[in-house]
Amino acid sequence: MTMKIALYGTGYVGLVTGACLAEVGNEVTCIDVDVDRIAGLKLGRMPFHEPGLAELVVRNQAAGKLDFTTHAASALAPATVIFIAVGTPPAADGSADLSQVLAVARSIGKYLTHRAVVVIKSTVPVGTADRVQVEIARAITARGAMVLFDVVANPEFLKEGEAVEDCLRPERILLGSQSRRAISVLRALYTPFNRNHERVLEMDTRSAELTKYAGNAMLATKISLMNEMANIAERVGADIEQVRRGIGADPRIGHHFIYAGAGYGGSCFPKDVQALARAALAQGYEPRILAAVEAVNSAQKNKLFELVARHFHGRLAGRTVALWGLSFKPDTDDMREAPSLALMQSLWDEGACVRAYDPQAGSQARECCGERADLVICESPYQALDGADVLVVVTEWKLFRSPDFARIRLALKEPAIFDGRNLYEPAEVEAAGLAYYGIGRGRSLLVLPVSTAPLPAANVYATYAGRPASTVAATMV
Ligand SMILES: NC(=O)c1ccc[n+]([C@@H]2O[C@H](COP(=O)([O-])OP(=O)(O)OC[C@H]3O[C@@H](n4cnc5c(N)ncnc54)[C@H](O)[C@@H]3O)[C@@H](O)[C@H]2O)c1
Ligand SMILES: O=c1ccn([C@@H]2O[C@H](COP(=O)(O)OP(=O)(O)O[C@H]3O[C@H](CO)[C@@H](O)[C@H](O)[C@H]3O)[C@@H](O)[C@H]2O)c(=O)[nH]1
Numbered sequence: 001m002t003m004k005i006a007l008y009g010t011g012y013v014g015l016v017t018g019a020c021l022a023e024v025g026n027e028v029t030c031i032d033v034d035v036d037r038i039a040g041l042k043l044g045r046m047p048f049h050e051p052g053l054a055e056l057v058v059r060n061q062a063a064g065k066l067d068f069t070t071h072a073a074s075a076l077a078p079a080t081v082i083f084i085a086v087g088t089p090p091a092a093d094g095s096a097d098l099s100q101v102l103a104v105a106r107s108i109g110k111y112l113t114h115r116a117v118v119v120i121k122s123t124v125p126v127g128t129a130d131r132v133q134v135e136i137a138r139a140i141t142a143r144g145a146m147v148l149f150d151v152v153a154n155p156e157f158l159k160e161g162e163a164v165e166d167c168l169r170p171e172r173i174l175l176g177s178q179s180r181r182a183i184s185v186l187r188a189l190y191t192p193f194n195r196n197h198e199r200v201l202e203m204d205t206r207s208a209e210l211t212k213y214a215g216n217a218m219l220a221t222k223i224s225l226m227n228e229m230a231n232i233a234e235r236v237g238a239d240i241e242q243v244r245r246g247i248g249a250d251p252r253i254g255h256h257f258i259y260a261g262a263g264y265g266g267s268c269f270p271k272d273v274q275a276l277a278r279a280a281l282a283q284g285y286e287p288r289i290l291a292a293v294e295a296v297n298s299a300q301k302n303k304l305f306e307l308v309a310r311h312f313h314g315r316l317a318g319r320t321v322a323l324w325g326l327s328f329k330p331d332t333d334d335m336r337e338a339p340s341l342a343l344m345q346s347l348w349d350e351g352a353c354v355r356a357y358d359p360q361a362g363s364q365a366r367e368c369c370g371e372r373a374d375l376v377i378c379e380s381p382y383q384a385l386d387g388a389d390v391l392v393v394v395t396e397w398k399l400f401r402s403p404d405f406a407r408i409r410l411a412l413k414e415p416a417i418f419d420g421r422n423l424y425e426p427a428e429v430e431a432a433g434l435a436y437y438g439i440g441r442g443r444s445l446l447v448l449p450v451s452t453a454p455l456p457a458a459n460v461y462a463t464y465a466g467r468p469a470s471t472v473a474a475t476m477v
Contacts, residue, residue, distance in 0.1 A: 001188050002026055006079035008104045010037055010068065012163060012267075012334075013121055013156050014085030015046075016053060020167040022060035024192040029067045029075040041068040049333040049360045052164040073111040081189060082108060084132070085121040085156070089267075094274035095282075096125050105132045108149075109139020115148045117182045121156045123216075123272060125279045126209045129153045129176070150182035153205045155212035160266065161331030168193065173200045176208020213279075216272040217290060222257045223264045224296040227303075230260035230440020240440030241422055260439045262394055262420035263300035265328035265337040270297070301339045304392055304420045305346040307437045311390065311416060317351030322388035322412070324381055325395025325420075326358035326365040333360040335368050339420070340394045348374050357384040359397050385411035396421040405432030 003026045007018045010032040022028045032038050037047050044058045060066035069075050076082065086100035101122055108118060118136065120129055133151045140147050153176035158166035173190050175183050183202055187194075194200055203211070230240040240260045248255035264270070273294050280287040312319060328338035335341065338361075344354050353374040358365065362377045369375055378384040381400065385391060390412060393400055401423055409415040409432055416435035417424065429436040 001191075003081055003185075003189055004078040005029070005081045005083065005189075006031060006072075006075040007083040007085060008032075008072070008107070009084070009086035009100075009122070010034070010041060010047065011085065011087060012048065012050065012160055013158065014083070015041075015057070016050065016158060016163045016167050017083060017085060017121060017156070019053060019056040019060060019066060020164065020193075021189070022063075022066040023056055023168070025065070026189070027065055027078075028060075029069055029079070031069055031072050031075045033070065035070055038068045038070050049331075050163050051161065051331055056164060072107045076108065076111045076116075077113070079116060080114075081117050081119060081185065082112075083119045083121050088122050088124055088271075088275075090271040090274060093278060095278040096123070096271070096275040098124065098128060098131070101128065101132065102135055105135035106139045109136040110143065112136070112140065112147050112149060113145075117179075117185045118149055118151045119154045119186065120151065121154055123155060123212050123268070124153075124209060125213075125275060126206045128209060129205045150177060150179040151205075152177040152179070152182050152186060153208040154186065155208060157212075157215065160334055161329060170199060174208045174211055175200060175202050176205040178205065213272055213276040216269055217276055217293070219257050220264055220269040220273050220297070221289065221293050223259070223261075223269075224293040224300070226258045226260045227263065227300045227439075228296050233440040234442060237442045238440075239442045241438075243440075260422065261300075261396075262304050262339040262343070262439070263297045265301075265339050267334065267336040270294075270337045273297075301342040302346065303439060304339070304343050304394065304418055307418050308347070308390065308392060309350070311414075311418075311435070311437070316347065319352045319390075320388045321347055321352055321354055322384040322391045323354055323356040324358075324384065324391065324393045324400050325397055326356055327361035327395055330395055330397045331360075333358075333364050335361055335364045338395075340365070341368060343392065343394060344369065344375065348372075355384045355386070355388050357381045358395065359399060382407065382411065387413075389413045390416040390418065392418040392420060393423060394420045396423055405429055405434060409433045 005021055005026050005028045007014055007028060007030045010030045014030060018028045018030045040047060046054045057066065084101060084104050086104055088096045088098060088101060091097040101124060120132060129151045136149060155174055170193055173194065175186050177183055187200060190200065229243060233240040233243060244258050247253050248258055273290055277287045277290040308321060309316060323340060326338060326340045327333055327335060347354055355376045355378055356365065357378045357380060366377055385408060391408060415433060417429055419436065419438045422438045422441065426436040426438060426441055
């Protein structure tokens, strides 16, 4: 069944959702307050890099099923379903800033003339659907009108870089509402995405809102736990990559989201873990696991810098570091909370220069960091090595997976690779004449601290391969 849809926000979630809803036959008008973005979209210009999105947008625009506007009133006039997909960035105290969502609620209340279902796709704290309901009703009343509407919490789970695929073939579709009518409208809308097996999960509004945060908190916890294991691994002489394969084989754990690395970034995990923690604190509950997940991640974002600084005995002034990968993950140009930003800032603070290459995020990185003499954005991975002392791989773009190690060795002044995503086999890198540093790969920590304090009885840390701890340090150096 074709529906007329208005959708607020043309970011990663809004634009992808709008294009996918148009692709399955609906008539969608996307609204944004960003005049340049809307003008660009009307000309088929994408505001960010997302594989497969441009084709979808251009095709559906040409077919008259997808349109873009800055005028909410005209977009709302025919719409029976209205999506809210605007940003919920972190406020200064870490809680979710709901100003964009509430501004949209007021806009809906101002212009809605007929019954509609309002769908919240943005990630919002528990209780926001109720606030949106009140805000819309207040704005309708303020103009002396009476219009019926329902609000549904329908959180989004797409991943950047795979957003189109995730949206067209979702693993689950969460519908949180007390309104049977609204649920049946959305079930009809989502029918084309609900093939093969039932993907719709109905629940109460608050549970739907919390499910989104709980999912991201669980995934962030897996990553921080693995980063913690990596930090232990390098101290006890174990390889986190072997440990990862070992624990992933347990189906109760699984192979997904257990890659140690340079810390998680992006526009979701960092802000959502913090916002959930703030929401818990506001209710008088101290979220101890969330605090630890966050603390481990902050420290992990400093990990690559620590390895580079140790390699140069803390003397980084005048050094040039080549960086491969700037975006927070591959297949996106999104720089929000990217681990590369923390690394570059620490290098600059110590007087080092950066030559960086990223397949997509070069101009975004320039926008984030501004014009500065100690940042050169290069046109190719090997150009970034020109005049560099060492190479740091921060983001695991496919392009970086099997490089020409001999060429890297010849190009670098002090041949060493810092592999922030454990892409390479240490032995292969070393065989090519380069020093190798990974994350949690047993040998990265050059000095193994040996405690002289008495160990508790039956302490498992006391031995390494059956030998007393005091002999281990010498073996590991
Ligand atoms: N990015 C992701 O991978 C992802 C995935 C799932 C959920 N989410 C959540 O979805 C929401 C949107 O995220 P995003 O990454 O798409 O955001 P974004 O920052 O990329 O885009 C937000 C868009 O909303 C527009 N906007 C702001 N105020 C507006 C208003 N009053 N009216 C119309 N448009 C307005 C902005 O101009 C911008 O284009 C957030 O709550 C986020 O947490 C994001
Ligand atoms: O094993 C892993 C997996 C991921 N990461 C890092 O975690 C971050 C987030 O990665 P990913 O989850 O793939 O990207 P996002 O696009 O931020 O997607 C997350 O955040 C979205 C917004 O809420 C949700 O919709 C998605 O389901 C959720 O995966 C990145 O920095 C990754 O490098 C790791 O370090 N190790």
